Amino acid sequence: MASTTNPDFGANTEATEVAKAFTDGIRGKTVLITGVNRGGIGFATAQAFSTQSPAHVILAGRSASKAKESIDELKAEFPDVDYRFLEVDLSSQASVRNAAKEFLSWSDIPAIDLIINSAGVMAVQERTLSKDGIEIHLATNHIGHWLLSCLLMPKLIKASEGKPKGSVRIVNVTSASPMVSNMRWSDMNFDKKNKDLPQEEQPNYEFFKLWGYENSEETAYVPLDGYNRSKVANVLFGIEANKRLFEKHGILTLAAHPGVIMTTELGRNFPKETLEAAKKLGSMGFYTHKSLEAGASTSLVAALDPKLANGIGETHEGSDNYGAYLADCQISTGAKPLAVSSSEAKKLWDFSEEETGQKFSCWELIIATQSSSYVGRRPEFHVAEFVPCRGTHHAGCSEYAYPNDQSENERLEIQHNVWLLTLRGSLALCPKGNEAAKRVLDVGTGTGCWAIEYADAFPQSEVIGVDLSPTQPTMVPINCTFEIDDLEKDCTWAKPFDFVFSRVMAGSFEDYDAFISKAYKALEPGGWFEMQDIVLPYKSDDGTLHTDLELAKLGHYFCEASKILGRSVEAPRHYKSMMQKAGFINIVERHFKWPLNAWAKDPYYKEIGAWSFANLDGGLEGLTLALFTRGMKWTKEETMAFCAEVRKHLRDPKIHAYLPVIVVYGQKAESASTDE
Structure with a gap:
């Protein structure tokens, strides 16, 4: 208490x-x-x-x-x-x-x-x-x-x-x-006479009289009210x-x-009358001056x-x-x-x-202040229409092991900010990250934060975000739309793109080669494809992440369970070779680190670590429950108990653990056919 x-x-x-x-x-x-x-x-x-x-x-x-x-x-x-x-x-x-x-x-x-x-x-x-x-x-x-x-x-x-x-x-x-008071929900701007309010919203008339306000039942606005x-x-x-x-x-x-x-x-x-009433009330002992x-x-x-x-x-x-x-x-x-x-x-x-005009869940408010894309910044916004892509249904894919509830959506907003910090404000590292693409496809768009921000930064671009579920906001830039689609099924677009983007698709596909080939085919000659992803398991460079710690085991369990389900989270370490196999050229691979809490002394990594901690801590159950209960046949209780132990290590600044992350991008050759 x-x-x-x-x-x-x-x-x-x-x-x-x-x-x-x-x-x-x-x-x-x-x-x-x-x-x-x-x-x-x-x-x-x-x-x-x-x-x-x-x-x-x-x-x-x-x-x-x-x-x-x-x-x-x-x-x-x-x-x-x-x-x-x-x-x-x-x-x-x-x-x-x-x-x-x-x-x-x-x-x-x-x-x-x-x-x-x-x-x-x-x-x-x-x-x-x-x-x-x-x-x-x-x-x-x-x-x-x-x-x-x-x-x-x-x-x-x-x-x-x-x-x-x-x-x-x-x-x-x-x-x-x-x-002496409560809210006036039915008439927040004091347009109605007080006597016409619902009984529970009417003010305390006797209190008003004490302060010199008479006949307040017949008025709409009393200053003290x-x-x-x-x-x-x-x-x-x-x-x-x-x-x-x-x-x-x-x-x-x-x-x-x-x-x-x-x-x-x-x-x-x-006014004079109120001041005189206040003086009288003080002399009567209703309150004491401080x-x-x-x-x-x-x-x-x-x-x-x-x-x-x-x-x-x-x-x-x-x-x-x-x-x-x-x-x-x-x-x-x-x-x-x-x-x-x-x-x-x-x-x-x-x-x-x-x-x-702004919704502030505990994580949306973070993104609202740190990204230029938040609803309300630009004058030209429209209500998004969620379009099922060419006859496919809402993809409630039973094999997909990650949630799409409010908590997960909030975590995705945090994760977006971690990427912005990691890339020092850039949305992408390929050439299309700093110049407007004509047509952009964001695959696995999630809450749509990347697509919205890109559309906001480049108003001349046409940006399409695709995901399994319509979890994106309804008010978006006028040049941004969303489609519901299962990317593992056949789906073609009427016109090619000159930039295809994906982020953290580890554990999402059975066949990554097929996914990357689809991205290649969706591009026009000269177009770019960029993949930003995590590379499990977790690591430490100084040996403080001991193998017997639950935090260390977490990364290995992610890998093990995803393999059992046929959707490996270890695919990102092979993205470069997969892109080469698909026909991409000018491939670049860059590696980064996300400390798992604010243990790093360097301000750049310390800030990333603070947000990375929030990313994992806030989404731990959502990331593990389906994966571990389906893949490793754990009970819900076993998974929750394991998560509790992970959190203890996650909060320990003496454990210098980090999550490797990777950015791989490549280009479709100018000489390639649009049908390839």
Whole structure:
């Protein structure tokens, strides 16, 4: 069960005291804080972190001049900390994307340990929509922070590698709103009168009266209501993020209520009546005013206390997601049930994806930030039609031993990024990787990420992706289409291609010679064929991958089981000779290494290793279950137990294992016949 380390911390505890209690969680770390104007909670948060020697503190906000004031004051007191400004208007999705792109380009800051989403707007008096058509409180306080956090996820994931769960965190600064409010699903932009909402969505009218808002039943927009709903979203964001990220990466997301601090700019929009009501409520003991330093303390507890990661999300006394919401430096149970509901959190995540036009599964968000192909970048996209290739059916090939479910699709997106890192951003090494081909065939396209990215890079090219199943996205570049086909069956195209591409087809075919011959015949004279693949088993150059380790056995079992099933994963070591046999000329073979975790000292290999680890760790069961149960007649339980042992070795940085990978490409002679 989640708990706190310091039960004596409370409403009057100051942020610097919390920082001193958890100094190891700060020293040498990278912290990003939004909303850091002097005189605000974000600035007090930055000050507290700075007392314990973080490596980098990034201050994100709209105003460069205000950020400079904050940085100058921080530098004067803590000169050894690296401070940087990241310009972002959280109400604008375009600005958020630009900010994320800039941060991801900072190669000297490869990881983010902590994000504190502290910026916000409150009580905007007139109903206002953002540039993206979203009510301004929700757009700024939730959507902007959600999108920024998701887009920066590659650096959060990198920070989490090899660390205890909960070491890397996102903290959303919320308010008391979850105690009195929930989401307004039927009318997110406040078009309807409150009395016309479903009963469960109607606001707390008595609460509004306390704050000076009369007859709110007859109005559509109450400024405090816009704020309240967005602050509930801060809590729900963390609940769904934990379900997607905590088990797989150990990234923990929590919401912290700072208390009431009347000296910040947050209440600048309050009218006289609301300020008078607030003063009256304070005198009646409804709340206690806090200092900035006390207001920042709960954010630091949420960011640093290791005990909060224990049992996060459990049900406690009938309430969902115990530990997701903190107030006065402790876990709070005061939120309304719908404000901490798992189903409401999932609904909000789906809504956020719809409003931003991007789907962020835990791996898609990585690719969204690291490839130029992600949906939404180019203006010319269309809805893909999945065309069965000349009468063949969806190929649910029973001999094929690998899955095509969501987890496998996410792994393929990771694998795509590993290849991009390996080839230093190139999609292919043959001449057609750097110049536009007229017609391109991507065989075994999987999720279509390579085909989409090639089509995006070369708008003049016609790109066709072929796979057994329609697992590709529906929104793709206008010059990219997908077909469903079994490449082991006869299939001809009306026009030849000048570039045929395949990636990681090891274990996919019974007859690789036949497959390569088909690729040759599909090319026009002078066309190129490139194969990118893995070369099992795993290896180590220093002997640390002992043969008795399950990780070493894994590679050999892959080879053994695939041979039994007649689809050898060892075929790639023979690609060059097969291409020669098929008639290709100008054949080039290049070898690379993928470390299996981040053990390498070289930054190039360390980054590849971190992603390679995610690739294997995230897909281990999918890659082994069918192969081992069919090929070696293992039980499911035996396979799962074996995978658990493999994972122990996979996480050991003392085992310097790597996966050899290969790129082989060749050309069809200019003098060859189109019928060959």
